[in-house]
Amino acid sequence: MVELNRRRFLQVSGSLAGLAALGACGSSGDSAARNYLTWWDHQGNQKSLHNKIFTAFARSSGGMKVQYTPRNAEKMGQALQLAKQSNQLPDVHTNAGLAIPVPELIKAGWVAPLDLDDAATARIRSSLLDGVHVFDGKVYSFPQFNFRxxxxxxxxxxxxxxxxxxxxxxxxxxxxxxxxxxxxxxxxxxxxxxxxxxxxxxxxxxxxxxxxxxxxxxxxxxxxxxxxxxxxxxxxxxxxxxxxxxxxxxxxxxxxxxxxxxxxxxxxxxxxxxxxxxxxxxxxxxxxxxxxxxxxxxxxxxxxxxxxxxxxxxxxxxQGGTFWLSPTAAPKQRKAANTLLGDYFTTKEYFVDLAGWMPQPPLDLSAVDKSTAYPSWKKLVxxxxxxxxxxxxxxxxxxxxxxxxxxxxxxxxxxxxxxxxxxxxxxxxxxxxxxxxxxxxxxxxxxxxxxxxxxxxxxxxxxxxxxxxxxxxxxxxxxxxx
Amino acid sequence: MTSIARTAPDSARQRSRASRLLRRLPWWIAALLLAGGCFLWIYPFLWTIGASLKTAPEIFSDGLDVIPKSPVWVNYGRAWNDAHFGEYLRNTVIVTVATVIIVVVRSAMAGYVLGRYRFRGRRVVLVVLVATLLVPTGYTIIPVVDIAQRLHLLNSLTGMVIALSGGAHVALTLLYMGYFRRIPTELFESAQLDGAGFLTTFFRIMLPLATPVTASATLLTFLNTWNAFFLPLVFTFSRPDLRTVSVGMLAFSGEYSTDWPGMAAGAAISLAPVIILFFVLQRYFVEGIAGAVKN
Amino acid sequence: MWVWLFLAPTVVLYGVFTVYPIVGSYWYSLLDWDGFTTTKTFVGLANYREVWHDPLFWQAFWHTLLFMLVTVPAQVILSLLAAILLNSPKMPLSRVFRTALFLPVATTTAIVGIVMQSIFDPANGPVNLFVQKLGFDGGINFLGSSHTSLWTAMAVYVWKWLGITLIYWLAALQTVPRDLYEAGSIDGAGPVQLFRHITVPLLKPFTIIITLLSLEASLHVFDLIQTMTGGGPFYSSEVLEIYIYRWAFGATVPRLGYASAAAVIFGLFVFVIGILQLLGVRAARRTGVGS
Missing domain, CATH: 3.40.190.10 (Periplasmic binding protein-like II)
Incomplete structure (x- = not known):
């Protein structure tokens, strides 16, 4: 019996080592080696708008390709949870299904502060609030939509x-x-x-x-x-x-x-x-x-x-922030994400384009009239x-x-x-x-x-x-x- | 019967045909009833196929009509190209085939020894298997991810296969166990007399005998793996190119709307292999072991 | 030695990816943890106490049991009848019928959800048109009334999964050697006698396993119920899986520890029932009632 048990132990540990070795061959996931940004979003409706922005960004100097994954809003929270658990948070993500207070998210390593340039910060400063977007004096996110x-x-x-x-x-x-x-x-x-x-x-x-x-x-x-x-x-x-x-x-x-x-x-x-x-x-x-x-x-x-x-x-x-940066993003991705968010998601043109997709009213309500939205939507807004x-x-x-x-x-x-x-x-x-x-x-x-x-x-x-x-x-x- | 047939072949043949028809009549009635039932049974499936060729307004204005006004083949194009179903289908096939093979072989092996041999520890193994059979497991994904990460299994199809084959139905083992236990002991004895070793007995004699169970196990594992969602999701977070079809289905649902025609087309694409497999495997349920025993 | 070599793959794979996670969830059930943050507080049995006092838990518990008690026998018996019919070489078109009965198994649940909502539509769904012809004015709101929603879900469940049980039975029927039937027929036994004296005894061990498989499957109804009723109206079709999900992921502040505790209580309950059954079978055997 002792013999059997020892054998068995060897078999078990042998197979475990085999499993690990098998898996290790295919493993790769750390962002430093990547040359693109990963981005998860529950707003699949705006896929085309985002793709347009991402294409423009990839072509710009200092730009980077974005690998965009629209996710089901209902399953987003769970997907994020599992991604976090396995150290695979996307560089930029929305927080659908993650109703935890932001300070808790910061403490647990879900989100990192942004580092937008001055021009971008100036465009959104008036809508930033302590305790919603700003924590300990650092800007973590900014709203995309208007609270009205x-x-x-x-x-x-x-x-x-x-x-x-x-x-x-x-x-x-x-x-x-x-x-x-x-x-x-x-x-x-x-x-x-x-x-x-x-x-x-x-x-x-x-x-x-x-x-x-x-x-x-x-x-x-x-x-x-x-x-x-x-x-x-x-x-x-x-x-x-x-x-x-x-x-x-x-x-x-x-x-x-x-x-x-x-x-x-x-x-x-x-x-x-x-x-x-x-x-x-x-x-x-x-x-x-x-x-x-x-x-x-x-x-x-x-x-x-x-x-x-x-x-x-x-x-x-x-309105809370829409896009959040992951603390796990490598410096290269972090820089790209800040440029992308600051240069493309805070401008008047962006809000005009966004309004054209008729989601919630955009942060900048003055963009509504210039957009291609339906008259009924403009009237409601x-x-x-x-x-x-x-x-x-x-x-x-x-x-x-x-x-x-x-x-x-x-x-x-x-x-x-x-x-x-x-x-x-x-x-x-x-x-x-x-x-x-x-x-x-x-x-x-x-x-x-x-x-x-x-x-x-x-x-x-x-x-x-x-x-x-x-x-x-x-x-x-x-x-x-x- | 034979002597009459020889003397008056025509009338006898007619009579026997008539009586055979008469004997078969209840079966044809049953078939007719079943046919009616089957239409109801497959209706949602037909609807899916119909919806995959409709426009979104058509799906909801026609209600339960199946036939599209004019087929919208673009839906399939959208599923195949935009939603990458071609690529995903390949991944799914690889993962599923590998998982099915591992699960079937490991379940058969375990079921064989549990069914045929008494050994120390057998009862412990059995109790653990049965105890976990009915535990709700939907929420245990977190420890699964945890261990997969520690074993460096994430982001590879190999890892996905290993995890999926570990989480497969314990019931399959029990199914094999029940089956092997009922195989007459003489068969083993005669195999041993022929000088067959443990491995030969199992792979050459016992496994072929268990073909109907293997067919069921294959189909069940196939279905589970084909439709598995959370494991493939987790295992492909950083490698979207490794996604499977069920994970890819998510691409059709947005925050406030779902691309129903696209989703129906995706569903139709992912259904086809399942149905083909079923049609093929059926043969094994029909032929059964009678032939296998004789050989 | 061969014994353990043959068991090794199952022991390792199953141990790592099924047993370990379940044991892990036992640990979670003792924590106050949302699954999202790092704050895990050990709270002992507090989650269990709270689950125990939640009437909605017991309601979901009861729904789950009822769901099992109704769907499992229905599924097992109906599919056995279908399998016997479709196993007979005399049955015309049996391959086509088998495929037809199997199709719902393969049909995507999310789509089944919308089709069923149309089929059971209280105003103009085909089921209700029929019901109205029978004289029920105004029809029945099958999915939208708390008296019928769970039962409707059960019916859809049996419809969807009958095909899989059918396959088990077909496989089981194959173990009955055809010569036995032929011998029986020659001895003058009718189909009913053949069934009682040849089929039933031979199928007995399979019945246990098929029932077990069906019991296990009847626990996994999350997708189907979520797409058809979402557990409503007013929790009337909430089964345990939905309850667990609601606390683990659906809540504003998720409570993974609490959800785990609910799952553990249910798991233990089912386990105890299983053990009692096992003991019952043994006792019956010992007194010579069984074979």
Whole structure:
């Protein structure tokens, strides 16, 4: 037996060595030996724009080829995690699916500071914020998009709306008008439904309902009241917005299968003419231009819906950076990446080109008019510029808040789940479910703050309150300590 | 029967044909029913082929129609050239073939000794195999990557093959084990009398006997490897030229939209080899071991 | 000596790429770790305690079990019937049928997802047109109602994977020597008797393995459910794999330790069930009930 065991040991270790040797032949991955940049991006829609930039950069003096990999947004986070684990982070990457606070990312070696030249820094300086893009005085990233945006615009099919006897130039603006318009389209025949939605995507719905609640008068964001820092999902505006959606669904005005659809499929069906209205973000026409170009003439848009006629006021936190540099990039790649980002991703021409792809509104809103974007998109971005204000952000007020964020755990069922449950009839008492959510989220936050404090973070619940916040104003940097 | 046939060949042949038809009738009815069921069964597959030849609006406005108005062959061009499916297909074939061979041979070998021999440690091996059979493994990718990196296996097809063949179904071993255990002992004895050694017995007699199991194991491993996603993803981070088809499929989905026609075309391309393999392997399920035993 | 030489490849490869990672996840389950940062805090059994008290975990746990209990017998029995039909030399076109039954196995899951959403569409999907003809006004929202979503997913699962079980059975049926049937027929046994006295006893060991294979496969339903219902509505089709994924990667702050703990609890549970079954089989054998 001893003999056998020794033999076996030799066999095992022999095979292991064999494995290692086999693998070693093919191994190569360190960036120093490479002569190109690696770049991962979840915005596959802008592939052509990026390829154009990369080609120009490769031809320029000091330029370098870029090996561009568009990644699925849903799987990006996991891909990054595995790349990090195996020391293979791409030189430049976006952070989709990596919702960890940036200071934590810096500490763990995910991102490195940029070193843009003065001209580039000057172009973006006004949009840089401490605690969002700048840490310890170093610029880590810069935004590509403007914060003045919301994900719940009322898109519609002009032809179907006209056929139902409605004026495509007078889109519905209130809940009642929307209900009446949807009913008309739904009754206009041809198997057409009034309204289709991404009811299968709880996270997107959460975002949309947060926006609808603000438009309905909620003076806070993501359930938190700005002035007091209190978590109040159960406040009237949320209940009103959700009950409006549920009533629409109950009265069969929502396409029946919509509660399982994600945005892509819902949008595709809408663009194929099976429903009149579709609630979606500003990126909608960008997808239409690429996948359903023949639908462009039918594209119409209205602003976010309100319970009654009034002024729209929504609030959005500062936009984070898009592209981040990996600390593992070799000096050569680092230099190239800085030149590329600074010379090509901060200029007016870039924002004009970007606007042509109609994603979210570009950082430089003045680029919109000069772009080749559809009129409906330009109109929507114009509305958003007036309707969306800069929200206060606890992290900008006190960077230590990120330490509490890192300790905080998700609360389930979340807002999106509750909305879906209300639509499917599983949540019958919306207000009670929301109250529950408020309580659990408050407890989770208190717990996170307590844990972070115990570990030495200078953070308190007061960091979530901004007593000097006023509705309809931008909460600019100077107001944090005023 | 024979004597009648000799005296009155015509009428007898007619009668026997009629009775054979009559005997076969239930089978034809079954076939007819199955044919109906099969249409439903393969419908999504037909739809995929149809969608690969449609435009995006057509896919969603036609709903469940299969036939495209006018075939859009460009979709295949996009999948083949822009999404590099030609290159990826080659990688996938290499990886899959190598993995299938390793997995089948190693499972057969392990199953053989576990099924035929009693030895110390057998029970431990069996318990570990069975214990891990039903553990959810989707999230264990991190330690896998960790060890692959320490063994310097990343960024090579060889490494990918090794990792994939290590993560393959333990059930295949059990399948072989069950099979070999049931082979009559006399066969072994007669082999030993003929002077066949351990290796000869296994490779010349036992493995050929297990052809139906091997066919199943090949197909199952083929499917798993062909569709494997995370391992090929991790193993090709720094070497996009080594990507496999399932990783390449990602190229069709963007942040807010998916190129459905392109994806359907990619799916059709990657499906073809699977279906061909199945059609070929079927023979082995049909022929079975009866012939093998006689030889 | 040959024994261990033959086992070596499996022991090494399987040990390194399957057993070690599973053991690794046991370690993770004791940590408070998001999988992204370097901060790993040892928290002992805190994750287990939290998982244990999460009603959504138990709901997902139950869904997973229910999924197994329904789909495995359905899949195993239906495919056996199909295999017996298609194994007979008298069956016309059997090759074509086999391929047809196998096709869903090979069809890409992401695409199956969208096709199924159309097929089960509550308004104009073919299934609902049929249901409405039967007299259910307004049809049934198969995927969108919490009463039916899990069951619909089960049906689609059985549809998709029946082909693979069919292949196991076909292989198993090949081990039944044809002469046995011929001898049986000559002795005057009908098809039912042949099945009961020849096929069933010979297939017994395969039944166990095929069932095991199907049980194992029924745990891996992530892609299918994610593309069809995403676990919804309101968690009504959330199985354990989705639950684990939601915490490990889908959460705003991922919790790999917590997800691992959930997986470990489930793994242990299944293991215990397996052991009990094994003991049961042994006991039955000892008392002479079995063969």
């Amino acid at each position: 945006t919301y994900s719940a615009a009322t898109w519609f099919n002009r032809k179907l709306v006209a056929k139902a006897g409605l004026d495509p130039d007078q889109p519905p603006t209130t809940y009642d008008e929307f209900r009446a318009a949807v009913r008309k389209v739904g009754r206009s025949g041809g198997g057409v439904y009034g309204w289709v939605w991404n009811g299968g995507m709880t996270e997107r719905m959460e975002d949309q309902v947060n926006m609808l609640a603000q438009a309905a008068g909620f003076e806070g964001g993501g359930g938190t009241l700005y002035r007091t820092g209190e978590i109040a999902y159960h406040a009237d505006p949320y209940v009103t917005a959700i009950e409006f959606l549920v009533a629409m669904s109950r009265d069969r005005m929502l396409m029946p299968g919509a509660t399982t659809l994600n945005d892509e499929i819902a949008r595709s069906r809408w663009a194929a003419g099976s429903a009149g209205y579709f609630i979606d973000g500003p990126w909608c026409p960008g997808v239409i231009r690429q996948s359903f170009p023949t639908f462009a003439d039918s594209l119409g848009v209205g602003p976010i819906l309100l319970p009654q006629k009034g002024t729209i006021r929504c609030y959005a936190p500062p 114009g509305w958003m510029a007036k309707q969306v204000f800069l929200a206060p952000s606890p992290v900008v007020g006190n960077i230590e808040v990120t330490k509490a964020e890192a300790e905080s755990n998700d609360v389930k069922p979340g807002l999106g789940d509750i909305v879906q449950g209300a639509l499917s009839g599983d949540v019958t008492n919306v207000r009670r479910a929301l109250k529950d959510l408020s309580d659990k989220a408050s407890a989770a936050r208190e717990n996170a703050v307590r844990t972070a404090r115990a570990r030495g973070a200078k953070v308190s619940l007061d960091d979530y309150a901004f007593p000097n916040w006023r509705p309809g104003t931008d909460f600019t940097s100077d107001r944090y300590h005023g």
